[in-house]
Amino acid sequence: xxxxxxxxxxxxxxxxxxxxxxxxxxxxxxxxxxxxxxxxxxxxxxxxxxxxxxxxxxxxxxxxxxxxxxxxxxxxxxxxxxxxxxxxxxxxxxxxxxxxxxxxxxxxxxxxxxxxxxxxxxxxxxxxxxxxxxxxxxxxxxxxxxxxxxxxxxxxxxxxxxxxxxxxxxxxxxxxxxxxxxxxxxxxxxxxxxxxxxxxxxxxxxxxxxxxxxxxxxxxxxxxxxxxxxxxxxxxxxxxxxxxxxxxxxxxxxxxxxxxxxxxxxxxxxxxxxxxxxxxxxxxxxxxxxxxxxxxxxxxxxxxxxxxxxxxxxxxxxxxxxxxxxxxxxxxxxxxxxxxxxxxxxxxxxxxxxxxxxxxxxxxxxxxxxxxxxxxxxxxxxxxxxxxxxxxxxxxxxxxxxxxxxxxxxxxxxxxxxxxxxxxxxxxxxxxxxx
Amino acid sequence: xxxxxxxxxxxxxxxxxxxxxxxxxxxxxxxxxxxxxxxxxxxxxxxxxxxxxxxxxxxxxxxxxxxxxxxxxxxxxxxxxxxxxxxxxxxxxxxxxxxxxxxxxxxxxxxxxxxxxxxxxxxxxxxxxxxxxxxxxxxxx
Numbered sequence: 001x002x003x004x005x006x007x008x009x010x011x012x013x014x015x016x017x018x019x020x021x022x023x024x025x026x027x028x029x030x031x032x033x034x035x036x037x038x039x040x041x042x043x044x045x046x047x048x049x050x051x052x053x054x055x056x057x058x059x060x061x062x063x064x065x066x067x068x069x070x071x072x073x074x075x076x077x078x079x080x081x082x083x084x085x086x087x088x089x090x091x092x093x094x095x096x097x098x099x100x101x102x103x104x105x106x107x108x109x110x111x112x113x114x115x116x117x118x119x120x121x122x123x124x125x126x127x128x129x130x131x132x133x134x135x136x137x138x139x140x141x142x143x144x145x146x147x148x149x150x151x152x153x154x155x156x157x158x159x160x161x162x163x164x165x166x167x168x169x170x171x172x173x174x175x176x177x178x179x180x181x182x183x184x185x186x187x188x189x190x191x192x193x194x195x196x197x198x199x200x201x202x203x204x205x206x207x208x209x210x211x212x213x214x215x216x217x218x219x220x221x222x223x224x225x226x227x228x229x230x231x232x233x234x235x236x237x238x239x240x241x242x243x244x245x246x247x248x249x250x251x252x253x254x255x256x257x258x259x260x261x262x263x264x265x266x267x268x269x270x271x272x273x274x275x276x277x278x279x280x281x282x283x284x285x286x287x288x289x290x291x292x293x294x295x296x297x298x299x300x301x302x303x304x305x306x307x308x309x310x311x312x313x314x315x316x317x318x319x320x321x322x323x324x325x326x327x328x329x330x331x332x333x334x335x336x337x338x339x340x341x342x343x344x345x346x347x348x349x350x351x352x353x354x355x356x357x358x359x360x361x362x363x364x365x366x367x368x369x370x371x372x373x374x375x376x377x378x379x380x381x382x383x384x385x386x387x388x389x390x391x392x393x394x395x396x397x398x399x400x401x402x403x404x405x406x407x408x409x410x411x412x413x414x415x416x417x418x419x420x421x422x423x424x425x426x427x428x429x430x431x432x433x434x435x
Numbered sequence: 436x437x438x439x440x441x442x443x444x445x446x447x448x449x450x451x452x453x454x455x456x457x458x459x460x461x462x463x464x465x466x467x468x469x470x471x472x473x474x475x476x477x478x479x480x481x482x483x484x485x486x487x488x489x490x491x492x493x494x495x496x497x498x499x500x501x502x503x504x505x506x507x508x509x510x511x512x513x514x515x516x517x518x519x520x521x522x523x524x525x526x527x528x529x530x531x532x533x534x535x536x537x538x539x540x541x542x543x544x545x546x547x548x549x550x551x552x553x554x555x556x557x558x559x560x561x562x563x564x565x566x567x568x569x570x571x572x573x574x575x576x
Contacts, residue, residue, distance in 0.1 A: 380500065385480065385548070390478070418445065
């Protein structure tokens, strides 16, 4: 099923024309409403009149996470505050989160994009659909929620946590669809095993999985254990939230809602745009967003854009699986974590040396984060001659990490000079998850 | 009161011997040692001759080491001697952070630390407990 065939199945020429028109409009809009972009465009000697077709997009400047951080909190917002009806926040690379404001129209576009996804998965008004992304500042929960209501299914706002109760509801209410992270889906399967609930006791048939990288092997395992069909959903709050792209029943790449989010693949080093089919960094320009439009936002996600007709009937370009990152961001339990966030916390506490190591693992299908830090020799005083005192110190760091990262991290104190001094970006991270 | 070396050690093989080798190289004689351990780390507590020099040696070697002031009491050689001492502190409302004992020259010696050293010293005086100071310990070595 297709929610909006007019947009999802447009001829390529028609779509290019639409994208070109929208690009020119959005560039004009940010030029007049966002000083950051006006200055950038003026520096490059570009005016909105230089944008005639969608191909002119390569003339535009890139936007990075750093730009969002430097303009915290509202510097990139284009609409006046009175037009903003919702604000989400995602983790920034250091101290400040990324703030994204949405106008009523933005929420409408987002909701329709979400409805397109759910319809592609086969969700209808006859479904009972559980949203098990976190509800809150994270875009996953509310974003999916609105879409489920839009298609008319009964939404169960389960959010995360209390998994046993969730399993009970899935069984007792006959819930047919679920949106969550793929690792949470596996955790759900394990909880079912523990509770003696089998896939024959439940009616799940559709899963919308995203917010973290996953593999085909995970898909096979989730589908087998929960007895459903699992579809990828992709999105990021800087661009909108979940539903930037979604898989159809063919399960071979995610269709991008490219009438709203124009994708490009660039070489992350030369910043040259690459032809479809080549792997590089995914870049999005929001074509219709009012609250916080972004021009050529560098997602840092590495993937490939796939041309070609899809048997489902949609003509939109598809993106392949995310193959990695062009920066050091980690996705842990669906939450973006930057080593630099950990660094800023560690550096703020004089008890620890300015060295740290993040160890990410997956235990029973749940991601775990351990942060190793060294106690600084001069701060190891007689106060710390009992395990209780050391534990309290670990807890103090752990609490600060929790408030900055939004996920729990276990702190492991190490002796001075035992953590390798690192060179290069990934040297602060040991990721054992094998994704 | 006497000095105790308190050392942060990771609970992995090789960490203890590295510290002890440093002390051996510096010709420091150990009198007693004990480890309060957790799954991931331990606090090694050492009573030794010349603790200040030993501490400097370990610091120089990059070890996380601190000097803790602890009480050393001589215990009578009879059943109940330990209970009597702890009971006196307990009655005074003093809690002990940790405690360990060793024998030296036929005498039982109890090491303990408390956050309320002043009150502990008072209890020791009132009960006429015998304390041992660093110079005495070092004479025995």
